[in-house]
Amino acid sequence: xxxxxxxxxxxxxxxxxxxxxxxxxxxxxxxxxxxxxxxxxxxxxxxxxxxxxxxxxxxxxxxxxxxxxxxxxxxxxxxxxxxxxxxxxxxxxxxxxxxxxxxxxxxxxxxxxxxxxxxxxxxxxxxxxxxxxxxxxxxxxxxxxxxxxxxxxxxxxxxxxxxxxxxxxxxxxxxxxxxxxxxxxxxxxxxxxxxxxxxxxxxxxxxxxxxxxxxxxxxxxxxxxxxxxxxxxxxxxxxxxxxxxxxxxxxxxxxxxxxxxxxxxxxxxxxxxxxxxxxxxxxxxxxxxxxxxxxxxxxxxxxxxxxxxxxxxxxxxxxxxxxxxxxxxxxxxxxxxxxxxxxxxxxxxxxxxxxxxxxxxxxxxxxxxxxxxxxxxxxxxxxxxxxxxxxxxxxxxxxxxxxxxxxxxxxxxxxxxxxxxxxxxxxxxxxxxxxxxxxxxxxx
Numbered sequence: 001x002x003x004x005x006x007x008x009x010x011x012x013x014x015x016x017x018x019x020x021x022x023x024x025x026x027x028x029x030x031x032x033x034x035x036x037x038x039x040x041x042x043x044x045x046x047x048x049x050x051x052x053x054x055x056x057x058x059x060x061x062x063x064x065x066x067x068x069x070x071x072x073x074x075x076x077x078x079x080x081x082x083x084x085x086x087x088x089x090x091x092x093x094x095x096x097x098x099x100x101x102x103x104x105x106x107x108x109x110x111x112x113x114x115x116x117x118x119x120x121x122x123x124x125x126x127x128x129x130x131x132x133x134x135x136x137x138x139x140x141x142x143x144x145x146x147x148x149x150x151x152x153x154x155x156x157x158x159x160x161x162x163x164x165x166x167x168x169x170x171x172x173x174x175x176x177x178x179x180x181x182x183x184x185x186x187x188x189x190x191x192x193x194x195x196x197x198x199x200x201x202x203x204x205x206x207x208x209x210x211x212x213x214x215x216x217x218x219x220x221x222x223x224x225x226x227x228x229x230x231x232x233x234x235x236x237x238x239x240x241x242x243x244x245x246x247x248x249x250x251x252x253x254x255x256x257x258x259x260x261x262x263x264x265x266x267x268x269x270x271x272x273x274x275x276x277x278x279x280x281x282x283x284x285x286x287x288x289x290x291x292x293x294x295x296x297x298x299x300x301x302x303x304x305x306x307x308x309x310x311x312x313x314x315x316x317x318x319x320x321x322x323x324x325x326x327x328x329x330x331x332x333x334x335x336x337x338x339x340x341x342x343x344x345x346x347x348x349x350x351x352x353x354x355x356x357x358x359x360x361x362x363x364x365x366x367x368x369x370x371x372x373x374x375x376x377x378x379x380x381x382x383x384x385x386x387x388x389x390x391x392x393x394x395x396x397x398x399x400x401x402x403x404x405x406x407x408x409x410x411x412x413x414x415x416x417x418x419x420x421x422x423x424x425x426x427x428x429x430x431x432x433x434x435x436x437x438x439x440x441x442x443x444x
């Protein structure tokens with residue numbers, strides 16, 4: 001079985017469990033789901049309940065969730081549950097009938113995007129997953145530009161449809177990037193220093209030249225604007241020049257906001273806003289409805305026009321009233337509970353405390369991030385800055401044994417990914433840091 005960086009850097013690789021009931025469930029899952037599915041951790045966790053930023057296993061043991069961005073406003077959020085329940089008791093159908101819910105939500109969503117400028121996205125289309133939204137965005141970009149070439153970062157992950165798998169090199173295994181796709185090195189600010197933005201621009205310019213020379217042309221540059229799967233690089237200086245180069249070549253900029261969107265970075269509602277760029281297309285998914293399957297692609301009307309006038313679009317479940325109710329409730333909670341400010345404040349405190357803990361630790365190279373999206377670089381030593389996949393793997397599983405859930409990312413699988421629900425509190429920060437200090441002390 002081929003190795004997938006994004007799927008296998010923190011996956012269960014088999015072996016007996018100390019708990020016979022858990023082992024039986026693992027084996028039953030394997031029989032009915034097949035081998036493609038992955039579990040987390042050397043000892044998988046059997047979860048049965050969640051509330052806020054906490055989870056509980058089958059034995060009632062409480063865990064601190066420092067990983068799940070899907071439930072961005074907290075597990076089992078009461079306001080979201082109430083909104084979904086009311087709508088399910090009333091009506092659930094599709095978008096070929098008139099309904100106020102999708103119009104009202106779309107207005108709110110587009111208003112949140114309009115802070116990027118008057119020429120930002122002003123129309124929106126719905127799907128069920130971020131993969132579908134990115135697939136749709138690729139079609140829109142291709143019809144608008146008349147070109148097919150796509151530029152992505154070297155360890156990007158944008159989803160799992162056929163078209164999106166071709167622009168997701170992090171999937172690895174038997175999945176291959178398409179002949180119309182060019183990769184550029186991620187803006188590694190840890191090793192690139194002040195040269196990170198010029199190097200990223202040079203990589204994009206080389207990709208443009210190659211796509212033009214091979215007849216593909218330039219359709220779009222697509223990036224996750226916190227570069228999550230690449231290793232979490234929050235430097236806001238890197239995108240502006242690269243986007244300008246892509247547009248000069250006739251392409252468009254597609255901001256994948258599945259990871260950094262909806263206030264997670266603390267500084268802005270959308271990750272692209274931190275970079276001071278206005279995207280032509282924006283995609284979003286997972287956190288949009290706190291776990292219900294809904295996703296969206298927002299676009300500038302002029303970019304969408306060629307596709308929208310030539311191709312009728314329909315997604316049976318995309319934009320249904322129940323999903324719109326859930327998505328609207330998520331916006332309510334973000335606004336009413338000031339979760340963007342909470343991400344900024346609590347994320348800053350968490351980053352500061354982790355930095356203090358690791359200040360003298362020779363195996364931790366850097367702590368970086370924005371809001372409640374943090375990366376902790378694990379290295380063999382600070383002098384060489386050589387990535388340490390084994391060390392990161394050890395820490396993730398040590399934290400799991402201490403009932404704190406995190407994962408890893410980056411091309412070498414050596415960056416700890418800390419990405420909790422946005423309702424994380426100072427008490428959660430204290431819990432996390434207490435266990436992280438103990439895990440660090442035990443790092444071989």
